[in-house]
Amino acid sequence: TLCMAYKHLTSKEYxxxxxxxFEARTALQQREEKLAHVFQFIEKDLILLGATAVEDRLQDxxxxxxxxxxxxxxxxxxxxxxxxxxxVSVSLSCGHFHRTMNILELVNQKSDGExxxxxxxxxxxxxxxxxxxxxxxxxxxxxxxxxxxHEKLFMEVCRNCSAVLCCRMxxxxxxxxxxxxxISPEKPITLAxxxxxxxxxxxxxxxxxxxxxxxxxRQAARNSDYAIARFKFLSKLLFVHGHFYYIRIATLVQYFxxxxxxxxxxxxxYQFYCLFSQQTLYDSVYLTLYNICFTSLPILIYSxxxxxxxxxxxxxxxxxxxxxxxxxxxxxxxxxxxxxxxFSHAFIFFFGSYFLIGKxxxxxxxxxxxGNWTFGTLVFTVMVITVTVKMALETHFWTWINxxxxxxxxxxxxxxSLFYGGILWPFLGSQNMYFVFxxxxxxxxxxxxxxxxxxxCLFLDIVKKVFDRQLHPTNTEKAQLTET
Amino acid sequence: MTWSATARGAHQPDNTAxxxxxxxxxxxxxxxxxxxxxxxxxxxxxIGLGLGLFYSSYGIKELEYDYTGNPGTGNCSACALADQDxxxxxxxxxxxxxxxxxxxxxxxxxxxxxxxxxxNNRRYSVSRDDTQLSGLPSAxxxxxxxxAPYQRRASGLPIAPCGAIANSxxxxxFSLWHQRQPGGPYVEVPLDRTGIAWWTDCHVKFRNxxxxxxxxxxxxxxxxPPPNWPRPVYELSPDPNNTGFINQDFVVWxxxxxxxxxxxxxxxxxxxNYSTGLPRGTYLVNITYNYPVRAFGGHKLIVFSNISxxxxxxxxxxxxxxxxxxxxxxxxxxxxxxxxxYQDQNDEDEDAE
Numbered sequence: 159t160l161c162m163a164y165k166h167l168t169s170k171e172y173x174x175x176x177x178x179x180f181e182a183r184t185a186l187q188q189r190e191e192k193l194a195h196v197f198q199f200i201e202k203d204l205i206l207l208g209a210t211a212v213e214d215r216l217q218d219x220x221x222x223x224x225x226x227x228x229x230x231x232x233x234x235x236x237x238x239x240x241x242x243x244x245x246v247s248v249s250l251s252c253g254h255f256h257r258t259m260n261i262l263e264l265v266n267q268k269s270d271g272e273x274x275x276x277x278x279x280x281x282x283x284x285x286x287x288x289x290x291x292x293x294x295x296x297x298x299x300x301x302x303x304x305x306x307x308h309e310k311l312f313m314e315v316c317r318n319c320s321a322v323l324c325c326r327m328x329x330x331x332x333x334x335x336x337x338x339x340x341i342s343p344e345k346p347i348t349l350a351x352x353x354x355x356x357x358x359x360x361x362x363x364x365x366x367x368x369x370x371x372x373x374x375x376r377q378a379a380r381n382s383d384y385a386i387a388r389f390k391f392l393s394k395l396l397f398v399h400g401h402f403y404y405i406r407i408a409t410l411v412q413y414f415x416x417x418x419x420x421x422x423x424x425x426x427x428y429q430f431y432c433l434f435s436q437q438t439l440y441d442s443v444y445l446t447l448y449n450i451c452f453t454s455l456p457i458l459i460y461s462x463x464x465x466x467x468x469x470x471x472x473x474x475x476x477x478x479x480x481x482x483x484x485x486x487x488x489x490x491x492x493x494x495x496x497x498x499x500x501f502s503h504a505f506i507f508f509f510g511s512y513f514l515i516g517k518x519x520x521x522x523x524x525x526x527x528x529g530n531w532t533f534g535t536l537v538f539t540v541m542v543i544t545v546t547v548k549m550a551l552e553t554h555f556w557t558w559i560n561x562x563x564x565x566x567x568x569x570x571x572x573x574x575s576l577f578y579g580g581i582l583w584p585f586l587g588s589q590n591m592y593f594v595f596x597x598x599x600x601x602x603x604x605x606x607x608x609x610x611x612x613x614x615c616l617f618l619d620i621v622k623k624v625f626d627r628q629l630h631p632t633n634t635e636k637a638q639l640t641e642t
Numbered sequence: 643m644t645w646s647a648t649a650r651g652a653h654q655p656d657n658t659a660x661x662x663x664x665x666x667x668x669x670x671x672x673x674x675x676x677x678x679x680x681x682x683x684x685x686x687x688x689i690g691l692g693l694g695l696f697y698s699s700y701g702i703k704e705l706e707y708d709y710t711g712n713p714g715t716g717n718c719s720a721c722a723l724a725d726q727d728x729x730x731x732x733x734x735x736x737x738x739x740x741x742x743x744x745x746x747x748x749x750x751x752x753x754x755x756x757x758x759x760x761x762n763n764r765r766y767s768v769s770r771d772d773t774q775l776s777g778l779p780s781a782x783x784x785x786x787x788x789x790a791p792y793q794r795r796a797s798g799l800p801i802a803p804c805g806a807i808a809n810s811x812x813x814x815x816f817s818l819w820h821q822r823q824p825g826g827p828y829v830e831v832p833l834d835r836t837g838i839a840w841w842t843d844c845h846v847k848f849r850n851x852x853x854x855x856x857x858x859x860x861x862x863x864x865x866x867p868p869p870n871w872p873r874p875v876y877e878l879s880p881d882p883n884n885t886g887f888i889n890q891d892f893v894v895w896x897x898x899x900x901x902x903x904x905x906x907x908x909x910x911x912x913x914x915n916y917s918t919g920l921p922r923g924t925y926l927v928n929i930t931y932n933y934p935v936r937a938f939g940g941h942k943l944i945v946f947s948n949i950s951x952x953x954x955x956x957x958x959x960x961x962x963x964x965x966x967x968x969x970x971x972x973x974x975x976x977x978x979x980x981x982x983x984y985q986d987q988n989d990e991d992e993d994a995e
Contacts, residue, residue: 428762431901437764463663510962517755518904519947519954525751526840527907530762533900551672557665582776582847587786589772593842603952606695606959613684614966621973624677628977628984638671 159211163204175200219390221253226393228320230479233346235322235339237332239356242297245325249293254321259293262319267300270307277304277311284318294319298326305334313342332360340365351392352378368392397479398469406461408487409552412496413457417545419500421448424508424537431512439534441591443578452542452571455563456549465555467637481634503615507540510611514603521603528601531594535575536604540611542571547616551623554638674981681974688967695952696960703746704955706755706945707738709929710936721931734931738944741924747948748919749912752833753905754812755943756935761807761898769806770896775887777849783864795866802865803875803887809868811895814933816908816944819926828926831916833909836884839893848893850886858886905945919948 167175178199182192227234236254238245242265249255262280267273284292294316296304301324304312316322324335336348340363350357350364355377361367362381369382370389379385386395428439438445472478486492511533520527550564575595582589598604627635659665670676708715711722721734761767768788773781782802785793789804801809819828854860858876867874878889887893894906911920927944935942947954 432762432764433760435760435762435764435766437762437767463665465663465667512901513958513962514956515900516956516958518899518901519956520751520753520905520907520949521953523949523951523953524837525907525910525947525949525954526838527894527897527905528900529897530767530900554669554671556668556670559665560667587773587788588768588770589776589847592847593840597840601953603956603959606691606952606963610688610959610962610966613688614962617966617970617973620672620677621977623672624674624977625980627672628674628980638669639673 159209161209162207164207165204216248216252217389221251223390223393224253226397226476230397230476231483232349232396232479233320233322235324235335237324237327237335237360239327239329240325242295242325245323246295249321249323254323255293256291259291259321260287261293261295262315263295264300264304264315265295265297265325267303270303273300273303274308274311277308277315280315281311281318284315291321292319293321293323295323295325297324298328298331301327301331301335305338309338313338317342329356329359332357333363336360336363349396351389352382354378368395393476394469394473397476398472401467401472401479401482402465402469404482405466405487406464408482408492409464410457410461411488412492413460413549413552415493416496416500416548417453417457418449419497420504420507420541420545423501423504424541427504427508428534437530439530440538441531441534443591444535444538447574448538448542451574452567453545453549455567456546456553456560459559459563460549460553463555463557463559464553467634471637471640475633475637478633478637481632499619502618503544504541506611506615507537507544510540510607510614511536514607521601522597523600523602528597529594531590532598535591535594535598536607539571539575539598540608543568543608544612544615547612548619551616551619674977674984678974678977678981681970681977685967685970685974688963688970690967692960692963692965692967694960695963696957698950698952699955699957699960702948702950702955704945704947705740705746706943707740707927708941708943709736709738709931710941710943711736711931712936718929718931722936736929736931738927738929739924740927742920742922744922745918746920746946748917749910749948750916750920751907751947751949752816752818752909752911753945753947754814754816754908755903755905755945756812756940757903757943758938758940759904759935760902761904762900762902766806767898770808771804772847775803775848775896777851777887779851782851782862792868795869797866799864799866801868802862803868803892805868807896807898808892809870811868811871811892812906812933813872814942815930817928818911819928820920821924821926822921824924831911831920831925832913834912835879835909836890837910838907839890840897843893843897844888844890848887848896850888858882862886920946 175196178196179193182189182196185192224234234254236245236249238248240248246255246261250257255261260283262283264273264276264280267276280294324332327335332350336350339346339348347366348364349366349368350360351368351370352358352361353370353372354374357369357378358381361369361378361383366384367382369376369378369380369385371379371385371387384395386392425439428437429435440448467478514521514536515528515533518527522528546564546567553560553564579591579593579595582592631639655661709718711718711720713719716736717738718736721736769790769792771781771786771789774785783800785800785802785804787793789801789806792801792806792809793804794800816833818831818833820831821828850858851861854863859874862874862876875889875892876886878892879885884890891908899906915921929944933942952959
């Protein structure tokens with residue numbers, strides 16, 4: 159901050175000043191005192207013009223971003239190296255602290271006991287007043303005192319505050335705070351955003367580190383997991399991209415387990431009927447190609463392209479982020495749902511085919527009999543169709559690529575099977591699958607059985623989805639409705 | 643370090659619809675208004691189909707007889723008595739008499755059924771050599787190792803056809819006799835022993851080795867039949883088009899069954915007077931009992947069945963369609979109730995606001 163003032167000088171006054179300055183500057187002894195004396199003489203009776211100050215402006219839309227983070231259920235802590243007053247005023251101006259918040263302070267603690275006493279007092283105040291929101295200000299030295307002996311108490315106080323501001327933080331202390339949060343009982347996921355070299359240790363310590371490429375250089379961006387150009391991009395990063403990727407990856411993981419449960423359980427069930435002699439139900443080529451060719455593309459394209467809600471809706475409604483908090487889509491409940499679904503589907507595939515054959519009746523119009531490879535291929539066909547249609551049920555965003563890979567996978571399976579079973583392969587020792595698929599397809603009973611089993615498997619799933627959407631729609635589902 | 647906002651080029655990602663995820667898309671929502679008509683339609687369709695399938699299976703007739711010969715169960719117990727550990731006496735035969743009160747509509751198919759016979763056991767089902775069975779002369783004299791211990795005889799001769807599946811070939815035979823009037827003579831019903839195996843099996847997959855001097859026996863020179871076979875493979879049938887590896891009984895047996903209780907097609911009854919079915923009267927099945935099943939607790943059955951477009955008699959498909967169809971309709975009604983209730987509630991909420 160500078161202040162500007164002026165004074166008119168006559169030429170006589172100017173010559174006087176010039177002479178005095180020259181004497182002071184060329185003095186051989188006590189030059190600084192003589193200069194100070196002269197400047198004192200000059201700077202009198204000035205007329206004040208004004209004051210200039212340099213504002214370190216907050217970036218564009220920081221307030222809105224922090225508000226959005228809070229609406230999404232994300233707790234925001236500010237860790238800064240600035241001094242107490244600066245930090246508090248910046249916090250207030252960027253929306254981290256509200257005017258209506260009760261600001262608690264843990265600053266300038268000199269000793270351990272004092273710190274503990276203050277912490278207990280703060281805890282009591284929080285307990286007394288539930289209605290109002292609390293904010294906490296801690297400075298670097300008090301923090302190190304608190305962390306030395308009273309970690310639990312300190313974390314207790316922090317947890318009950320909706321916003322925490324740590325000022326006068328050394329870079330390593332920032333990392334230490336993040337470590338502390340990471341190991342606290344709820345094991346939250348931490349994300350650190352920083353733009354300077356002093357934020358690097360914090361960025362590396364947090365689960366997700368984000369560097370802002372800014373005026374302070376590229377150190378933070380170089381050490382981060384993701385680099386963005388402006389703080390406001392954080393909202394799109396989290397609420398649009400983060401949300402999308404979470405849904406995609408969670409569904410990918412669950413679907414992979416599901417389709418492999420569907421794949422292997424009939425093999426396992428078959429062992430009960432073949433004296434546990436490890437006879438495979440499916441041909442070995444099918445065993446190899448199931449995960450690679452027949453069922454890999456639909457889920458791959460889903461996990462690249464799926465958008466369960468429009469990005470604009472996601473960005474404008476940060477509360478939708480709460481639907482995926484606490485790793486909900488990979489929780490035990492969801493995993494059990496998918497696994498039990500997989501088992502029930504596998505049972506339907508296997509026992510549907512088993513009862514279709516019954517006492518080994520003919521399934522062809524000419525009375526001829528099927529063998530074990532035809533039986534296995536029937537189970538396999540139903541399975542490939544069902545898991546692909548299940549993926550189709552899960553997909554919400556149908557681009558032309560989704561259509562291509564979903565229906566294309568099923569068509570490819572048919573074409574491949576016809577091709578594989580249509581030729582006597584010279585290099586294969588056993589010709590088990592020769593013409594098996596074509597014979598299977600020429601059986602009317604088999605076709606009806608395939609349709610029946612696919613519908614039975616997905617019927618319950620569809621009922622569950624429709625009921626969930628009708629009776630207790632999640633915020634996500636409501637948002638999907640609004641855009642249509 | 644300056645932040646230049648004007649330098650575009652190498653590091654900027656493409657701005658196409660695909661890379662920026664702006665592809666046009668269809669976004670269906672599985673709501674009740676779509677699911678309800680779908681469920682009702684599917685339910686009705688399934689119930690219709692189920693009725694059709696059930697009726698179709700209901701019209702199929704089946705007649706079976708267990709001739710294992712366990713003590714006290716009919717004529718064949720005499721043949722089976724010796725059976726506990728050894729093969730029964732050669733050419734033991736027994737008879738089964740039955741009478742049909744009305745026409746058994748045709749064409750009628752004759753099957754034999756075996757129980758507790760695990761053709762799907764892994765060690766058993768890999769014990770074959772498809773290259774040998776495709777008629778390759780080199781493989782004829784060098785059967786694959788998977789066939790062991792049915793690869794070579796004690797004399798060192800290679801076995802053709804090798805393997806445990808071939809060795810356990812079913813060798814009972816049946817003949818059917820019809821007595822038109824009571825007290826009259828029995829007339830043999832012609833059994834068509836062709837067309838019982840898959841066409842591609844008989845004509846493509848299984849081929850006899852090339853004839854030597856016009857003789858199939860010479861083609862198989864240097865090989866020996868499997869240990870349990872009474873005759874070599876080229877004498878399986880007097881018909882030269884149905885002997886050797888392409889003998890249809892043999893081909894049918896080599897298609898290993900999926901489950902321990904299985905049937906295999908033995909003959910079709912479709913010639914002469916019997917092409918429309920088996921008329922009423924008394925019948926006699928003369929069974930040549932060769933195959934020992936009592937040692938492993940299995941049963942042998944003979945089955946007459948007629949076939950519709952969907953195969954043999956199995957009400958499972960019809961019943962399953964009916965069940966799923968009714969469940970669909972039931973769920974449709976439940977959803978309708980919930981939907982109406984939810985609509986009312988929604989209207990109330992809107993009115994209240």
